[in-house]
Amino acid sequence: MRLLLVRHGETPSNLHHLLDTAVPGPALTPLGQAQAAALPEALADEDIEALYASTLLRTRLTAAPLAAARGLEVIVRDGIREVSAGELEMLPGESAEGRVYMRTVFAWADGDTTPRIPGGESGEEALARYDAVVAEAAASGAGTVAMVSHGAAIRMWTAARADNVDVPFAAARPLANTGVVVLEGSPSDGWKALSWEGATVEPAGEPGPTGEPVDTAG
Template identity: 80%
Template sequence: MRLILVRHGQTPSNVDFVLDTAVPGPGLTALGEQQAAALPEALADEDIEALYVSTMVRTQLTAAPLAAARGLDPVVRDGIRELSAGDLQMLPGDSERARVYMRTVFAWAAGDTELRMPGGENGVEALARYDAVVAEAAASGAGTVAMVSHGAAIRMWTASRADNVDVPFAAAHPLDNTGVVVLEGSPTDGWKAISWAGAVVTPAGEGGPAGQALD
């Protein structure tokens, strides 16, 4: 299966640079709406057969133009929502306490899945819910599936599950709003990242370290 993970469009909380992970969350800014409107053209070469969104408003608004263009009914699943900030909710993203959020996220990707976000979920729970939605999509028989999800969740899941993306790469490459990660594989055979925000990802053992992007 070809799996296209898309970060949602810009939100007011993105502009204010605060950790905002509660459901249903904010909508899109005017720029976010423009980013969403550009998605059908950006993904024009992808033969998308199924479209998934999270329970958060921003993913549903981001996916709407793509759904309309392709005649798809988005499937809403809680499992691909953003990683819960717990007690860190609404803290400024550049504060020392807020930095605990991303440190925890990448600790999960590195294998420390028993670690718990302060007041929130642990890595076992976060990966299990995301895995469940991916497994559902794979079982549907669709050849290409798009999921409009969230930046931290996409980076954590990809670094955990893609054979050729390591934690340092995912940590060093944030996804802009409507940034896209494309993977191929299956829950049983594993996953390889094909591209990250438009840059090719070198397969491990083929000319570079795991997760090396080639511009």
């Protein structure tokens, strides 16, 4: 299966770098609406057969123009929502407390899934719910699936599940609004990232860049 993980369009909380993860969350800014409207053209070469969005308003609004252009129903699933910030909700991501969020998320991606975000979920819980939606999409038989999700969740899941993406790679590459990560594979055979916001991802084993965990929830 070809899997397109798409971050939602811009929200007011993105402008202020806030850890905004609760349902239903904010709508899109005017720029976010324009980003969503541009998705059908940006993904014109992709033969998308199924389209998913999380339970947060911003992903459903981002998916709507693509759904209309392709004649697809938006399948809403809680499993691909943003990683819950718990007690850190609405704190600035650059604050000392806010940085705990991304450090914990990337620890999960690196295999230590037991830590829990204060008042939030564990890595086991976050990865399990995301895995379940991906497995559902794979079982549907669709050749290409797009999922409109969230920045931290996409980076966490990709670093944890793609054979050729490690934590330093994902940590050094915050996803822009409506940025896309393209993967290929299956739950049984594993996943390989093909591109990250349009840039080709090197095969597993190739030397890659490193970086510190950055960015905030989205």
